[in-house]
Amino acid sequence: MTDIATAEFLNELRSLYPAQAKYVDSGWYLAAAVAFSSSNRPEAVSCVFRHALEDLEKLPDTSDEDRRLLVIYALISLYEATPEEFRDTEPMRDFTRSKEEVAASGQGYFDLQYGDTAAEIQLLLRSIYPDLEHVITTLGYGYVYSFLEVISSKETPVERQLTCAVRNGATVEEVRGVREIALRIAMAAGVLKHEVPII
Numbered sequence: 001m002t003d004i005a006t007a008e009f010l011n012e013l014r015s016l017y018p019a020q021a022k023y024v025d026s027g028w029y030l031a032a033a034v035a036f037s038s039s040n041r042p043e044a045v046s047c048v049f050r051h052a053l054e055d056l057e058k059l060p061d062t063s064d065e066d067r068r069l070l071v072i073y074a075l076i077s078l079y080e081a082t083p084e085e086f087r088d089t090e091p092m093r094d095f096t097r098s099k100e101e102v103a104a105s106g107q108g109y110f111d112l113q114y115g116d117t118a119a120e121i122q123l124l125l126r127s128i129y130p131d132l133e134h135v136i137t138t139l140g141y142g143y144v145y146s147f148l149e150v151i152s153s154k155e156t157p158v159e160r161q162l163t164c165a166v167r168n169g170a171t172v173e174e175v176r177g178v179r180e181i182a183l184r185i186a187m188a189a190g191v192l193k194h195e196v197p198i199i
Contacts, residue, residue, distance in 0.1 A: 004036075004041055004044055004185075004188050004189060005036065005041075005044035005047035005048060005051075007051065009188065010032070010047065010048060010051045012184070013028055013031075013032050013181045013184060013185070014026070014028045014029075014055070016028065016177045016180045016181050016184070017031065017174065017177035017178070017181065018171065018173040018174055018177055022066065023052075023055060023056050023059055023062075023066065023070075024056070024066045024069040024070050024073075027170075027174060027177070027178055028052075028177065028181060029048050029049065029051075029052040029070075029073070030073055031177070031178040031181040031182060032048045032181055032185065033045045033048045033049065034182070035181055035182040035185035035186065036048065036185055036189075038182070038186075039185050039186050039188075039189035039191045040189065040191060041185070041189050049070075049073075052070060053067075053070060056070055067086065068086055092147075092149060093143070093147055093149075099138075102138060102139075102142040102143050103137070103138045103142055104142075105141075105142045105143075105146045106137045106138045106139070106140070106141035106142025106143070106146060107137060107141070107142070108146070109141045109142070109145055109146035110122065110136075110137050110141045112167075113141070113145075113167075115167060122137065125137075165178075
């Protein structure tokens with residue numbers, strides 16, 4: 001049932017997120033896609049990205065780079081709906097980086113994400129299961145999350161906590177916009193069960 005993701009509702013959601021100089025820098029469609037998935041309405045995700053791509057095509061100065069960036073975001077949950085001409089066939093990451101470089105990048109990004117609490121969190125992870133801490137820091141943060149060639153740190157999946165998003169460059173208005181988009185979708189899907197923190 002994609003009836004929840006009508007053009008009118010998607011336009012309303014888009015209006016909740018602060019306007020950006022470039023459409024692809026707007027987080028509204030990412031927030032909406034995540035919120036629809038989290039609200040057990042994954043069928044609406046393709047509608048979100050189709051709507052965003054239609055919006056993008058209406059803009060006079062849309063570049064191929066803008067189109068590609070939007071499609072890369074869509075690939076997170078919508079690979080099969082991505083137009084073939086936008087599908088990358090070569091890796092974007094540098095596979096020649098050494099393990100030490102990846103580990104250093106992971107540690108730096110982990111520290112950035114968790115700020116003053118980084119050492120305490122890492123120690124907790126290490127005490128629970130040392131291999132898990134190593135994999136999270138080295139692979140998760142070093143190889144996945146710290147790769148910022150496509151999206152910024154404020155947009156990475158790590159930024160689930162509102163204060164973390166602000167620490168990584170999101171404005172309070174952007175965070176509030178994402179929160180409001182998620183709340184409206186959860187209410188429309190009938191899955192809102194508890195209060196959501198306000199920033």
